[in-house]
Amino acid sequence: MAKHFKDISSCYICLSYLEDPVSLKCGFLCCLKCVDSLPRGPGGHGIVCFTCPEVSQKSDIRPKYQLARLVSEVRALEPQLRAILRMNLRMHRFQVDVTLDVDTANNHLYISEDLQQVHCVYEEQKQRVCPERFSVSLCVLGSRRLMSGRHYWEVDLGTSTEWNLGVCKESVPRKEKVVLSSERGFWIVSCREKDTFRASTRPVTELMVISSLHHIGIFLDFEMGTISFYDVSDGSHSFTFPLISVAEPLRPFFSPGIPAKDDGSFMTLCPGFSPSVASAAGQGHGTLSTAGTDAPWVCTAMDTSPCAGDPAP
Structure with a gap:
């Protein structure tokens, strides 16, 4: 899951965290500064993303403010996310x-x-x-x-x-x-x-x-x-x-x-x-x-209802 957070908050073009994220007409996401790196459409008009042929004009580019806030939160959490990945690696070594x-x-x-x-x-x-x-x-x-x-x-x-x-x-x-x-x-x-x-x-x-x-x-x-x-x-x-x-x-x-x-x-x-x-x-x-708290739980037996707080005998 930690890796998934990093993936969804990264720019497909520069591979860094999304900075001032924008979307094209087709929904493609990238940094505002990376838009100029996209290939031009037919006749040099508009731009196209790397995943589909749909042409977007400048008027189709939309800022993604909510995503920008999410990316900011993910960046702040990066040390914890890295720690989670390290923990998973350590545990799996002994699985x-x-x-x-x-x-x-x-x-x-x-x-x-x-x-x-x-x-x-x-x-x-x-x-x-x-x-x-x-x-x-x-x-x-x-x-x-x-x-x-x-x-x-x-x-x-x-x-x-x-x-x-x-x-x-x-x-x-x-x-x-x-x-x-x-x-x-x-x-x-x-x-x-x-x-x-x-x-x-x-x-x-x-x-x-x-x-x-x-x-x-x-x-x-x-x-x-x-x-x-x-x-x-x-x-x-x-x-x-x-x-x-x-x-x-x-x-x-x-x-x-x-x-x-x-x-x-x-x-x-x-x-x-x-x-x-x-x-x-x-x-x-x-x-x-x-x-x-006080009393230990008792393991369920088929002839009883679940015991959520039975005291030890």
Whole structure:
């Protein structure tokens, strides 16, 4: 998105930011000073752009004042936009493929054949009996067991209005209702009712998110002892947990909510990039303001309504 802002505010001719932008009859945009660089029309009358044969006269040239204001704002934001691009490059260097572990999936979760999509269904799925399976709450773990290094993965949430994402300890209980708390081994960011977001600290941290999160990047850094969440759509930082030292593997954690009857969207794990796609770069991002609250959220179970604020048992 940062690159897109730069592209739409650049002149096609001089490739710099638009300065005193104007449009021709056909809608072509360029700097006022660059108009003289355009080719002449038939017989030397009028001018034509590089993309179509329509001839424009001087009277057809229109100043674009609103665009000029937008370009001015984009130029002022350029340092932040560059920081977002650097952050994306840094994260993608450590991006890994994550697949879902079917043997941990609650029986009301449908897992796609490629093990990269999960969706809650009302009809119970026929799965083999496994001690690793979540029996009550709508949860599934990623197949990877992580104990060292740096790992980044992305999840597309589609139109889901209720979900829980993050990592958990390998040893978390599977046969009881899941209470999302870092004290219990869950480092999770959650959404309820489309626009209420929380981090599973103790006490719970309310996240003041400006726009809804639909595409999330998760960065687990054992070297720094942190797990961070990012809004992939604009590269902004959402929240970072300080991880205590753990003596057991951590697992990617996924929990879709019960969908509305007309909502067929999936929680989708995005394929990993090759490490050669990007090189290391410094990160830069803004932190969303937060405020502490009390009770942890409980993961949704199929036999209950979504629990937006149940206290820990």
